[in-house]
Amino acid sequence: MTSATIRLDDVTKIFDGRVLAVDGVTLDIAAGEFFSLLGPSGCGKTTSLRMIAGFELPDSGRVHVAGRDITDLPVHKRDMGMVFQSYALFPHRTVAENVAFGLRMREVPKPDIERRVKAALAQVALTGLEERKPGQLSGGQQQRVALARALVVEPPVLLCDEPLGALDRKLRQQMQFELKELQKRLGVTLVFVTHDQEEALAMSDRIAVMNHGKVEQVGAPTEIYERPRTRFVADFIGEINILEESGRARALRPEKIHLVSDGARVSGTVETANFLGGSTLLRVMTTDGRSLLVRETHAGERPSRKPGDAVGLLWNDQDTVLLEG
Amino acid sequence: MISRRTVLGTGALAAATLAAPSILHAQTKTLKITTWGGKWGDIMKATVLPAFEKEFKCTVSADQAFPYVPKLQASPKNDPLYDVLHTNSNEQWNCFTEGLVMDKITPKEAPNVADVYPWAASDKIVGVAIFTSAIGLGFRTDKGLTKPTSWKDLADPKLAGARGSYIIPVNSLGQCHLMMLGKIYGKGLQDLDAAYKALEQLKPIKLVDFTGQMEKMLLSGEVSMGVIHDSGVYRYDGQNQPVDFASPSEGVMALEQVLNVTPGSKVKELAFAYVDYMLRPDTQKLLAEGVWYSPANKKVKLDAKYDEKLLTTEAKVATLIQPDWKWYNARKEDIDARVTKILKG
Amino acid sequence: MSAPLPTIRNKQPFDAGRATYLTLNGLLLAFLLAPIAIVLVFALNPTPYISFPPVGVSLRWFEKFFRTPEFTNALFLSLWVAGCVLVLSIVIGGACALALARGNLPGRSFLTAFFMSPLMLPAILTGLALFQSYLLAGIGRPVWGLIMAHTLVAVPYVIRTTLAVLHNFDRRIEEAAAVLGASPTRVFFEVTLPLIRPGVFAGGVFAFIVSFDQFPVSLFLVVPKGETLPVVLFNYMKFDLDGAIAAASMVSILLALSVVLVLERLIGLRAYVKL
Numbered sequence: 001m002t003s004a005t006i007r008l009d010d011v012t013k014i015f016d017g018r019v020l021a022v023d024g025v026t027l028d029i030a031a032g033e034f035f036s037l038l039g040p041s042g043c044g045k046t047t048s049l050r051m052i053a054g055f056e057l058p059d060s061g062r063v064h065v066a067g068r069d070i071t072d073l074p075v076h077k078r079d080m081g082m083v084f085q086s087y088a089l090f091p092h093r094t095v096a097e098n099v100a101f102g103l104r105m106r107e108v109p110k111p112d113i114e115r116r117v118k119a120a121l122a123q124v125a126l127t128g129l130e131e132r133k134p135g136q137l138s139g140g141q142q143q144r145v146a147l148a149r150a151l152v153v154e155p156p157v158l159l160c161d162e163p164l165g166a167l168d169r170k171l172r173q174q175m176q177f178e179l180k181e182l183q184k185r186l187g188v189t190l191v192f193v194t195h196d197q198e199e200a201l202a203m204s205d206r207i208a209v210m211n212h213g214k215v216e217q218v219g220a221p222t223e224i225y226e227r228p229r230t231r232f233v234a235d236f237i238g239e240i241n242i243l244e245e246s247g248r249a250r251a252l253r254p255e256k257i258h259l260v261s262d263g264a265r266v267s268g269t270v271e272t273a274n275f276l277g278g279s280t281l282l283r284v285m286t287t288d289g290r291s292l293l294v295r296e297t298h299a300g301e302r303p304s305r306k307p308g309d310a311v312g313l314l315w316n317d318q319d320t321v322l323l324e325g
Numbered sequence: 326m327i328s329r330r331t332v333l334g335t336g337a338l339a340a341a342t343l344a345a346p347s348i349l350h351a352q353t354k355t356l357k358i359t360t361w362g363g364k365w366g367d368i369m370k371a372t373v374l375p376a377f378e379k380e381f382k383c384t385v386s387a388d389q390a391f392p393y394v395p396k397l398q399a400s401p402k403n404d405p406l407y408d409v410l411h412t413n414s415n416e417q418w419n420c421f422t423e424g425l426v427m428d429k430i431t432p433k434e435a436p437n438v439a440d441v442y443p444w445a446a447s448d449k450i451v452g453v454a455i456f457t458s459a460i461g462l463g464f465r466t467d468k469g470l471t472k473p474t475s476w477k478d479l480a481d482p483k484l485a486g487a488r489g490s491y492i493i494p495v496n497s498l499g500q501c502h503l504m505m506l507g508k509i510y511g512k513g514l515q516d517l518d519a520a521y522k523a524l525e526q527l528k529p530i531k532l533v534d535f536t537g538q539m540e541k542m543l544l545s546g547e548v549s550m551g552v553i554h555d556s557g558v559y560r561y562d563g564q565n566q567p568v569d570f571a572s573p574s575e576g577v578m579a580l581e582q583v584l585n586v587t588p589g590s591k592v593k594e595l596a597f598a599y600v601d602y603m604l605r606p607d608t609q610k611l612l613a614e615g616v617w618y619s620p621a622n623k624k625v626k627l628d629a630k631y632d633e634k635l636l637t638t639e640a641k642v643a644t645l646i647q648p649d650w651k652w653y654n655a656r657k658e659d660i661d662a663r664v665t666k667i668l669k670g
Numbered sequence: 671m672s673a674p675l676p677t678i679r680n681k682q683p684f685d686a687g688r689a690t691y692l693t694l695n696g697l698l699l700a701f702l703l704a705p706i707a708i709v710l711v712f713a714l715n716p717t718p719y720i721s722f723p724p725v726g727v728s729l730r731w732f733e734k735f736f737r738t739p740e741f742t743n744a745l746f747l748s749l750w751v752a753g754c755v756l757v758l759s760i761v762i763g764g765a766c767a768l769a770l771a772r773g774n775l776p777g778r779s780f781l782t783a784f785f786m787s788p789l790m791l792p793a794i795l796t797g798l799a800l801f802q803s804y805l806l807a808g809i810g811r812p813v814w815g816l817i818m819a820h821t822l823v824a825v826p827y828v829i830r831t832t833l834a835v836l837h838n839f840d841r842r843i844e845e846a847a848a849v850l851g852a853s854p855t856r857v858f859f860e861v862t863l864p865l866i867r868p869g870v871f872a873g874g875v876f877a878f879i880v881s882f883d884q885f886p887v888s889l890f891l892v893v894p895k896g897e898t899l900p901v902v903l904f905n906y907m908k909f910d911l912d913g914a915i916a917a918a919s920m921v922s923i924l925l926a927l928s929v930v931l932v933l934e935r936l937i938g939l940r941a942y943v944k945l
Contacts, residue, residue, distance in 0.1 A: 015834075027712075053845075055848075074851050075848040075849060076846070076848050076850075076854075076856075077851075081849065081850075084845070087844045088840060088842035089843070089846075090861060091865070092864045094864060102850035102851055105850055105851035105856065106851055144844075150849075150850075150852070153850065153851070191738075251820070264807055360910045362905050362908065363909025363910050364909070386895075387891075387894050388896045389897075390889070390892045390894070390901050390903055390904075390905050391889075391908065396801070396811070396890055399802050399805070400805050401805060404805075406805070413809055537909060537911040541719040542719075544718065545717075545720045
C-alpha cells in the first residue's frame with residue numbers, strides 16, 4: 001500500500017467570520033506515520049482534520065499531500081480514507097455494499113470488488129457478516145466495517161476522527177492495538193484526532209498537542225510526556241506538579257518524586273492516597289504550603305502510606321522541565 | 326331558425342374555398358350550459374342534448390357540478406362560464422341583481438315562449454321557466470294519517486318529531502314553506518312575524534339540507550309528513566312505496582325550473598335556440614314524464630297517468646303560488662338570522 | 671413447583687388507571703371506526719335509504735357504482751389525478767424540503783411558513799382563486815390545472831415529512847460517501863435520496879389521499895365530463911341519495927388503503943426505523 005506525506009502550511013480557518021477555529025497551523029506529517037492531533041474539545045483538531053479531508057476550505061494557508069497542493073481539490077477527488085466517530089455507515093446498505101462503495105466509485109471491475117471486499121472484511125475479522133445491515137451489528141463490529149470501508153480503496157492517507165470514542169474501555173483498548181497493528185502493516189499515513197491523551201500516547205509515532213486553534217507542541221509521545229514545552233501541554237498530558245520558582249514554572253512528574261526517610265528536600269503529610277493497582281497516587285501537603293502529587297510504585301510490597309502519615313520528599317533538578325511562558 | 330341555418334350553410338359554402346379552418350371553427354361552436362343530474366341528467370345526456378347538437382351542429386358542454394352561481398360569479402362577465410344558466414327561480418333572481426343573466430326571454434328570442442302558461446313568464450320570473458314542481462306535503466300512507474288538506478295539518482301535535490322541513494338558509498323549499506306559513510297564519514306571504522311564530526309551533530321538527538334527504542326520510546319512515554315537491558314523491562310511482570303527495574287547499578308553492586341567458590355569451594343565438602328547444606312540446610313531454618315536472622308549454626299533451634297528477638290545465642295551474650324572490654332575497658340575511666335562532670335546539 | 675406459578679401470575683390486582691386507559695382507547699377507536707361501519711351497512715343494505723337494523727345484504731349498490739360510467743370515469747380520473755399529484759408533490763416537496771434544510775437560505779423560517787401556507791388557507795378559497803386566475807389567464811380549466819391545484823395543497827405534507835427525516839439526518843454519512851470518491855450528484859442519488867425516501871414517500875401517501883379525497887379545491891376546477899369522484903358523489907347525492915354513494919365511499923376507502931399498503935410494501939415505509 002502506498003503512503004503519502006501531508007503538509008499543512010500556515011492554515012487558518014474562521015467560522016461565521018468570528019470564531020477562530022484554526023490559527024496559523026503548520027504541520028509536516030511523514031509518509032507512513034501514525035500522527036495524532038490531541039487536545040481538548042474546541043482546540044481545532046477536528047477542523048484541521050476536516051481541512052485535510054476537504055470538508056472545510058482554509059481561509060488562508062495551503063494543504064499539501066504527497067507534495068501536491070490539494071487545497072482547492074474537492075473531497076471526492078482527494079483519494080483518502082476516513083473513519084468517523086459515529087462510523088457513518090450507510091444504514092440502507094449491507095456490510096459488503098458499504099465496503100464495496102469506494103471501489104464502485106472508482107469503477108473497479110465487479111470480480112475485483114468482490115475479491116477485495118472479502119479480503120478487507122477478513123482483515124478486520126468480519127467474514128460471514130457480509131449480508132448484515134449496520135443496524136444489526138455491535139458498536140465494535142460497526143467500527144471494523146467503517147475501517148474496512150476506508151481501507152479497501154488502499155488510500156495513501158487515512159483520517160480518523162475520534163474513531164474509538166464511542167466504544168467501551170475494554171473494546172477500545174483492543175481496537176487501539178488492532179488499529180496500530182493494521183496501520184504498521186499497511187504502512188498508510190494515519191492522522192488520528194483524539195482528546196484522550198492515553199490513547200494518543202499509546203498509539204502515535206508523533207503527537208501534535210493543540211489548544212485554542214494553535215499547535216502547542218509536536219513530538220514523539222515520550223518527548224511530549226517527558227519534556228512538555230508549555231504549561232498547557234504539561235497539564236494536559238498525565239499528572240504533573242508545577243513548581244513556581246523565582247517567577248519561572250517547572251514541571252515535575254509525580255513518579256520523579258521519591259519518598260525518603262533521610263535527606264528529604266521537603267517534608268509533609270499525606271492528604272489522600274489513591275490506589276491505582278500498580279502504583280498509588282498520593283497528594284502530599286508540604287510544610288512550606290505546597291500540594292504535590294507523588295506516585296509511589298509497588299514493586300511487590302503492599303501500599304504503605306495512608307492519609308495522615310508524615311513523609312519526606314526528594315527529587316533531582318534534572319527531572320524538572322522548564323516551561324515556556 | 327331554419328332560415329338562419331340556411332344562411333350559415335350558404336356562408337360556409339362560400340367561405341370554404343377561401344379559409345377552411347374558419348368553417349371548422351364555425352361548425353363546432355360550443356354551448357355552455359348548466360343542467361341537473363339524476364334522472365333529468367340521464368335523459369338530457371341520452372336524448373335531448375345529442376339531438377340538439379345534431380340539429381344545430383354544435384357541441385354542448387353541460388355542467389352538472391354545483392355550485393353554478395358562484396362559478397358564474399367568479400368568471401369574467403364578458404366571457405362567462407355559461408351561456409345558458411339553468412337553476413331554480415330564486416338563484417336566477419340573485420344572478421339578475423348582479424347583472425349575470427338577462428331580464429326576460431320573449432317570443433322574439435325563443436318563439437315557443439308564446440305558448441307558455443302565464444306563470445312561466447310572469448313578473449316573478451327572470452328569464453323563462455320551462456317546468457315547475459308543486460311544493461306541498463308528502464306523507465306516509467301507512468301511519469294512519471288522513472291525507473292532509475291544509476298546510477295547517479303539518480302542525481298536528483301527533484306529528485311532533487315526525488314532521489319534516491328544510492334548513493331555511495340553504496334550501497328554497499324551506500324558504501317557500503316559511504312564506505307559506507305567513508300566508509296561512511298571517512296576512513300573506515310577506516307576513517314574516519306570523520311566519521316566525523308559526524315556525525316556533527312546528528318544533529320539534531326534522532330539518533334537512535336538500536330534497537333528496539327528505540325523500541329518504543319519508544321512505545325510511547323517519548318522517549311521517551314533510552314539506553316536499555310533488556316530483557320528489559311521484560318519482561317513486563310504481564315502486565310500492567307507502568308515500569303520497571297532497572296539494573293543500575290553500576295552494577301549492579311553485580318550484581320553477583328557469584332558463585336564462587348570460588348577457589356576455591358569445592353564442593347568444595345558439596343559447597336562445599336551446600331555450601326554445603327546451604320549450605318544444607316533444608322535449609317538454611319527454612322530460613315532464615321522465616321526472617314528473619309540470620311542463621310550462623300549454624300545448625304539451627301528457628299521458629293520462631301524468632296528466633292526472635301534474636299541473637296541466639289552466640284550473641290546476643291556478644293553484645300555483647309564486648314566491649317573490651326579489652323581495653325575499655333582499656331580506657335573506659335577517660330572515661336567516663331569525664330562523665336559525667328559532668330552530669336552534 | 672411449576673404448577674402454582676400461572677395462578678400467581680394471573681392474580682393481578684385491579685388497576686383503575688389501566689382500565690380507564692383501555693376504555694378510553696376503545697372509545698376512541700369506536701369513534702374513528704363507527705362512520706366507516708355505518709357506511710358499510712348502508713352500502714350492503716338493499717334499500718335505497720339507511721334502515722337499521724339492515725333488512726338484508728346485497729351488492730346491488732356496488733354493481734350500480736361499477737356499471738355507471740359517471741362513477742367509473744370519475745374514479746379513474748381521480749386515480750389519475752392523484753397519481754400525478756403523488757409524483758409531482760414528491761419531486762417538488764422533496765426538493766423544497768432539501769432546500770429548506772440544507773440551502774442556508776436567508777429567511778428560512780419565513781420560507782417554511784410560506785410553503786406551508788396552502789394548508790392555512792381554506793381550501794375552497796384556494797380553489798376559487800385558482801379558478802379565477804385560470805379564467806383570467808384564458809387557459810380554461812384543463813386537467814393539469816386541477817393537478818397543479820391539488821399539488822399545491824399536497825406539497826406541504828411532503829415537505830413536513832421530509833423535513834422531519836432531514837432533521838435527524840447524520841450528514842457524516844454523506845461525507846463518508848464523498849471521501850470514498852462519490853461526486854455531489856452521486857452522493858445525492860446513492861446516499862441522500864435513499865435515506866430520505868421513507869419521509870418523502872410517507873408525505874407522498876398523504877399527497878395521494880389529499881388529492882383522491884379532495885373536494886373543496888376541485889369544486890370550482892372540474893369541467894363537465896371531467897369531474898373527480900368526490901365532486902360526482904356530491905352532485906349525485908343532491909338528486910339520488912341511495913346506497914351507490916355508500917358503495918362509492920367503500921371503494922374509495924379500500925383504494926386509498928390499498929395504495930398505502932402497496933407503497934408500504936414496495937418502498938418499505940418502516941424500513942429504516944433507525945437512521
